[in-house]
Amino acid sequence: MNVILIGAPGSGKGTQSRYLIDKHQFLQLSTGDLLRGAIAEKTEIGLMAQGFMDQGKLVPDEVMVKLVESFIDKNKGKSVIFDGFPRTVAQAESLEQMLKKSANQIDKVIFFSIDSELLVSRLTGRRTCAKCGEIYHIETKPSSKGEVCEKCGGELRQRPDDKKEVIGERLAQFEKNTGPTINFYRGKNMLEKVDCAKDPEIVLEEIEEILGLA
Ligand SMILES: [Zn+2]
Secondary structure, eight states, X not given: OEXXXXXXXXXXXXXXXXXXXXXXXXXXXXXXXXXXXXXXXXXXXXXXXXXXXXXXOOXXXXXXXXXXXXXXXXXXXXXXXXXXXXXXXHXXXXXXXXXXHTTOXXXXXXXXXXXXXXXXXXXXXXXXXXXXXXXXXXXXXXXXXXXXXXTTOOBEEOOGGGSHHHHHHHHHHHHHHHHHHHHHHHHTTOEEEEETTSOHHHHHHHHHXXXXXX
């Protein structure tokens, strides 16, 4: 089964992704991880990507698509979560073509729907431990030790891109980028919405229902 997850930063997409991996043995395709892996292994695609990055350029769509294609070839028959890909309609079309070659397809596209005010409060309240990376929230998951991490005593910080001034821009960017992709899948009747204002356990149940895993 192939599932695409689309959700703004703070929508809880990462948490659901982990649930699906742990509980239902999904593999996750993360283009960032693939890119780092290919560069580290100095594969042909990795070297190509490195070349663009050395020039300070973005890695172009065709290279990303090649990376994804090699992942799909390697993992035939496994259940895959696509996270962060496709980002554009062109990528969505390429993905459809490459899956078709192995008589495969995207089964569901899950959109993490959330009220933008709630999203802002989720992001602005987030604090990350500078030492171990544990994530807290000033309202919903405060550290029992106040300003420091309850696991390691590290300092809790707000990530620069979780500050209120930047969040509006991040969300606008997200909508601009993903809007056409969402419409593409809606038009193919593949889009399913989950309401991420609910507790993560409930959201997971909804996703399991959609995927027929319940
Ligand atoms: Zn810590």
